[in-house]
Amino acid sequence: MRKTMLALTLTASILALSACSDNNATDNEVIATTKAGSVTKADLYNEMKGSVGAQAFENLILKKAISNEYEVSDKELKAAIKEQKESYGENFEAFLKQQNWTEAFFEQQVELKMLNEKLIESLDEITEEQIKAEYEKMKKEIHARHIVVDDEKTAKEVIAKLKEDGDFAELAKEYSTETVAKETGGDLGWFGPGKMVQEFEDAAFTLPENELSEPVKTSFGYHVIEVTETRDVELTESYEELKPGIENGLKKQKFEEALANLVSKVDVDLKDETFKSVLEGWQGTDK
Incomplete structure (x- = not known):
């Protein structure tokens, strides 16, 4: 019952899970050999499915749901990637190495950030009345x-x-x-x-x-x-002191509600019961 804020972020290990679905490879493809035996693509997928699979599945579904409604053009994406690279300057390669990212993954992160921003920009502004109502509830x-x-x-x-x-x-x-x-x-x-x-x-x-x-x-x-x-409840902080935190909480709430609506629109047909609870957490929200 306790509320959880799910962040729409992808890590390198999570993205690697989705990479295991590469159509040019088979599940039995050997990606490493050792004296103790080989490691196949299927081995990697099953290992990661048990560790980061739920979060990976959730993030991938949310990304698809947002991109179904909002579009980042090639022109926009190329400009944003160029701007981000230039901000790192000569330290860009070092940054990738530090994060253990490939350049392709970096570009996907830029695209994801842009999709998030488009969704956030579409949300209604939080009003003073909404903030005050939430403040009264805190009492x-x-x-x-x-x-x-x-x-x-x-x-x-x-x-x-x-x-x-x-x-x-x-x-x-x-x-x-x-x-x-x-x-x-x-x-x-x-x-x-x-x-x-x-x-x-x-x-x-x-x-x-x-x-x-x-x-x-x-x-x-x-x-x-x-x-x-x-x-x-006697509050120790004034309305003005609490206002920024209340406003941020309401924005997160609106963001989650919008994500839930987007997930419902893409009509996910789950083929693997492993991730049933993850999907129910979004499909069960009826706004």
């Missing part, structure tokens, strides 16, 4: 519990049982897909804004105490939420 903490299930029908079934005086903790242990609910009965403890995924937070912070929410859809499933207590 409050809530103690909540939830039951998360796979579908809306089951969530409504849980709500019906709770309204018939069903025990929340017991129903959480019975129904919730969250493993930790078996121990906590769905209790999330005290938390403030910025700690949960946005859909959950929006619903929880507007929910009166001891009232059940309607099913709330997030990337984790459908939640039934109950706020058991609220308390005021």
